[in-house]
Amino acid sequence: MNRRDRQREETRERIVAAAVECFAERGFRAASTREIASRAGTNQGLITYHFKSKDELWKAAADALFGSLRAQLRARLTPALETVDPRERTRQFIREFVRFAAEHPELFRFMLEAGKADDERMGWLVDTHLRPTYEANDRFGAGVPEELRPHFQYILVGAASVIFAVAPECRRLTGLDPTQREAIERHADVVARLLVP
Amino acid sequence: MNRRDRQREETRERIVAAAVECFAERGFRAASTREIASRAGTNQGLITYHFKSKDELWKAAADALFGSLRAQLRARLTPALETVDPRERTRQFIREFVRFAAEHPELFRFMLEAGKADDERMGWLVDTHLRPTYEANDRFGAGVPEELRPHFQYILVGAASVIFAVAPECRRLTGLDPTQREAIERHADVVARLLVP
DNA sequence: CTGTTCACTGATCGAGTGACAAGCCAGATC
DNA sequence: GATCTGGCTTGTCACTCGATCAGTGAACAG
Numbered sequence: 001m002n003r004r005d006r007q008r009e010e011t012r013e014r015i016v017a018a019a020v021e022c023f024a025e026r027g028f029r030a031a032s033t034r035e036i037a038s039r040a041g042t043n044q045g046l047i048t049y050h051f052k053s054k055d056e057l058w059k060a061a062a063d064a065l066f067g068s069l070r071a072q073l074r075a076r077l078t079p080a081l082e083t084v085d086p087r088e089r090t091r092q093f094i095r096e097f098v099r100f101a102a103e104h105p106e107l108f109r110f111m112l113e114a115g116k117a118d119d120e121r122m123g124w125l126v127d128t129h130l131r132p133t134y135e136a137n138d139r140f141g142a143g144v145p146e147e148l149r150p151h152f153q154y155i156l157v158g159a160a161s162v163i164f165a166v167a168p169e170c171r172r173l174t175g176l177d178p179t180q181r182e183a184i185e186r187h188a189d190v191v192a193r194l195l196v197p
Numbered sequence: 198m199n200r201r202d203r204q205r206e207e208t209r210e211r212i213v214a215a216a217v218e219c220f221a222e223r224g225f226r227a228a229s230t231r232e233i234a235s236r237a238g239t240n241q242g243l244i245t246y247h248f249k250s251k252d253e254l255w256k257a258a259a260d261a262l263f264g265s266l267r268a269q270l271r272a273r274l275t276p277a278l279e280t281v282d283p284r285e286r287t288r289q290f291i292r293e294f295v296r297f298a299a300e301h302p303e304l305f306r307f308m309l310e311a312g313k314a315d316d317e318r319m320g321w322l323v324d325t326h327l328r329p330t331y332e333a334n335d336r337f338g339a340g341v342p343e344e345l346r347p348h349f350q351y352i353l354v355g356a357a358s359v360i361f362a363v364a365p366e367c368r369r370l371t372g373l374d375p376t377q378r379e380a381i382e383r384h385a386d387v388v389a390r391l392l393v394p
Numbered sequence: 395c396t397g398t399t400c401a402c403t404g405a406t407c408g409a410g411t412g413a414c415a416a417g418c419c420a421g422a423t424c
Numbered sequence: 425g426a427t428c429t430g431g432c433t434t435g436t437c438a439c440t441c442g443a444t445c446a447g448t449g450a451a452c453a454g
């Protein structure tokens with residue numbers, strides 16, 4: 001690959017990384033391309049050059065976030081499948097999911113911001129990223145009746161993620177800092193034991 | 198009270214109601230005072246007249262939302278306290294909380310949007326509204342050890358609310374419409390039985 | 395070495411944004 | 425019934441937004 005092409009690639013990646021941060025922190029509309037450019041160390045015009053529009057940049061950010069993290073999540077969840085006892089296996093699965101949610105609160109924020117409105121971005125995100133992830137996690141819901149699957153899915157996601165998504169609030173409200181390793185492990189344990197008694 | 202004063206009050210309430218909607222749907226920055234004014238059936242200038250700034254309007258909206266809903270929630274939760282069996286009482290409590298979350302998804306959206314950043318609005322919301330609510334719900338966590346309280350709190354909120362906060366996404370992803378009465382009751386039942394085995 | 399390509403910059407556009415101020419007129423006051 | 429108060433409208437301010445585009449210069453091809 002060319003030196004120019006490598007430079008191009010690296011710049012795009014810097015912009016996408018900054019975009020993931022901004023979109024997760026502020027939401028689509030409130031995130032400005034100028035701030036994204038600034039965090040990436042360039043100017044705003046370059047964003048429209050690489051990604052035709054803000055919408056396209058958002059999709060690129062979603063691709064980077066969900067693509068990378070889905071692979072990472074699968075890699076971390078599969079060892080749990082080796083556990084023999086099925087209930088303990090599911091608990092391991094859940095604990096690992098909670099740890100993952102703690103390390104990547106931007107994933108939940110991204111999903112929640114996109115999922116609340118019935119617009120084109122939501123449709124795209126569901127069809128492109130959420131459905132594959134959802135179906136991949138069916139291994140987890142093996143023992144759950146068909147009509148309860150969606151409930152369990154969202155209960156798990158909510159129970160695991162919310163405390164990390166509102167970490168500043170939790171710190172101020174309860175004094176507990178959910179970013180501490182100890183708190184993460186405790187949360188993982190509580191969620192796992194609640195969902196699999 | 199004067200006719201003018203009544204008119205004034207009613208107008209302010211219309212604006213606040215529109216503001217609650219907009220802030221919950223779009224977040225603070227992405228919600229525009231012009232859209233709020235339009236939904237309230239007036240013009241943008243009137244907002245600055247009644248509420249000096251957008252920040253003040255946001256606080257007024259939070260006051261209306263949390264104030265009214267905390268009272269309403271307490272009214273709906275206290276009957277559950279009459280149940281004799283302590284575990285069943287807690288389950289009733291949780292079921293009612295889930296129903297409440299289903300009817301008022303804007304509460305969770307509001308809380309989540311405010312709680313993710315460590316800014317002045319978050320501090321104000323915690324000190325003014327969240328802490329009182331949090332402490333009032335201590336009746337619920339009677340049997341829970343001190344250091345697990347925050348975890349249970351956020352697990353309950355997340356498990357109960359997320360599916361309703363991303364209702365459009367849930368509909369498209371799973372085919373289940375979480376706004377249907379049947380789905381709400383099922384969700385309430387699942388959450389209650391999970392959190393109190 | 396020469397000419398071309400193309401990642402990148404900086405300026406500018408129209409369409410919003412929140413805050414502000416001057417005027418209007420129904421309703422309160424006397 | 426004249427006067428005045430104050431809720432409300434309209435227009436405007438400086439500013440930010442995403443998008444567009446001419447211009448620049450280093451890396452490329454021949």
